[in-house]
Amino acid sequence: MNxxxxxxxxxxxxxxxxxxxxxxxxxxxxxxxxxxxxxxxxRVRGLIGYPGQESPPYNPQATPDxxxxxxxxxxxxxxxxxxxxxx
Amino acid sequence: xxxxxxxxxxxxxxxFMRGAKWGVMPGxxxxxxxxxxxxxxxxxxxxxxxxxxGVNLHKLVDRxxxxxxxxxxxxEDLPEESNQVVLDPNLTDTDDIPTPKLRYKCSNxxxxxLKFHVARCLEAVEAAGAVETGVVHQxxxxxxxxxxxxxxxxxxxxxxVNQWGQTHDVxxxxxxxxxxxxTSKPV
Numbered sequence: 001m002n003x004x005x006x007x008x009x010x011x012x013x014x015x016x017x018x019x020x021x022x023x024x025x026x027x028x029x030x031x032x033x034x035x036x037x038x039x040x041x042x043r044v045r046g047l048i049g050y051p052g053q054e055s056p057p058y059n060p061q062a063t064p065d066x067x068x069x070x071x072x073x074x075x076x077x078x079x080x081x082x083x084x085x086x087x
Numbered sequence: 088x089x090x091x092x093x094x095x096x097x098x099x100x101x102x103f104m105r106g107a108k109w110g111v112m113p114g115x116x117x118x119x120x121x122x123x124x125x126x127x128x129x130x131x132x133x134x135x136x137x138x139x140x141g142v143n144l145h146k147l148v149d150r151x152x153x154x155x156x157x158x159x160x161x162x163e164d165l166p167e168e169s170n171q172v173v174l175d176p177n178l179t180d181t182d183d184i185p186t187p188k189l190r191y192k193c194s195n196x197x198x199x200x201l202k203f204h205v206a207r208c209l210e211a212v213e214a215a216g217a218v219e220t221g222v223v224h225q226x227x228x229x230x231x232x233x234x235x236x237x238x239x240x241x242x243x244x245x246x247x248v249n250q251w252g253q254t255h256d257v258x259x260x261x262x263x264x265x266x267x268x269x270t271s272k273p274v
Contacts, residue, residue, distance in 0.1 A: 013136070013137060017135055017137075032118075039116065039118050048149075048152065049153075050116060050117055050153075052116075053116070081092075081096060082092070
């Protein structure tokens with residue numbers, strides 16, 4: 001309610017900048033809700049190529065791609081860098 | 088997430104003991120591009136909202152979204168006796184039982200470790216062609232892995248449990264969790 005009263009009779013720019021400086025918690029909540037709602041809109045998601053969160057199938061037994069695509073070749077060539085446990 | 092232990096072991100030339108584990112992660116969805124792992128777009132009091140709003144929000148998301156990656160480093164605090172869990176002298180729960188109070192200060196060793204790893208992370212992303220970088224230091228939101236509060240040892244004056252997790256002071260009480268491990272390691 002305080003945020004609304006702070007914004008009353010102000011131009012949009014003045015209101016939003018005033019809210020940022022005068023009630024940061026309200027500003028954070030307002031801008032998070034506004035941006036979150038905006039990026040939940042299917043038209044917006046289509047424009048930026050973002051399908052939203054998905055649940056792709058996952059096989060914990062499968063070998064990860066990064067073990068097969070050469071990403072770790074340099075690490076393999078480097079060899080082990082750990083210190084063995086004292087005996 | 089992919090982990091790296093490249094800088095995990097002690098190298099005294101770096102100016103600190105022990106090391107840290109790296110985890111690399113994607114940067115998340117478009118909202119993550121605007122307010123990122125504890126940082127805010129509007130970082131200074133002199134900034135105007137329009138600097139990151141309206142058309143500038145679109146430019147920001149276009150520049151960052153789907154091009155972001157995050158290095159998270161988890162370092163090892165040495166077992167400092169000054170870091171403690173004690174009973175709060177004032178605060179109690181609903182049954183009037185004193186609540187735990189955590190005392191933690193980042194040691195010089197840990198501070199030096201953080202500086203070293205931030206520098207290496209920046210080197211890595213800049214070598215990969217990063218056009219924008221941001222550093223987020225210790226985040227209360229992610230917390231710490233608190234270990235060593237019931238440390239294991241043979242000396243009952245310096246430890247809580249023995250090698251079997253059995254407490255020295257209370258008969259037939261066993262503790263089976265990470266509190267018996269003296270240091271965190273970069274878990």
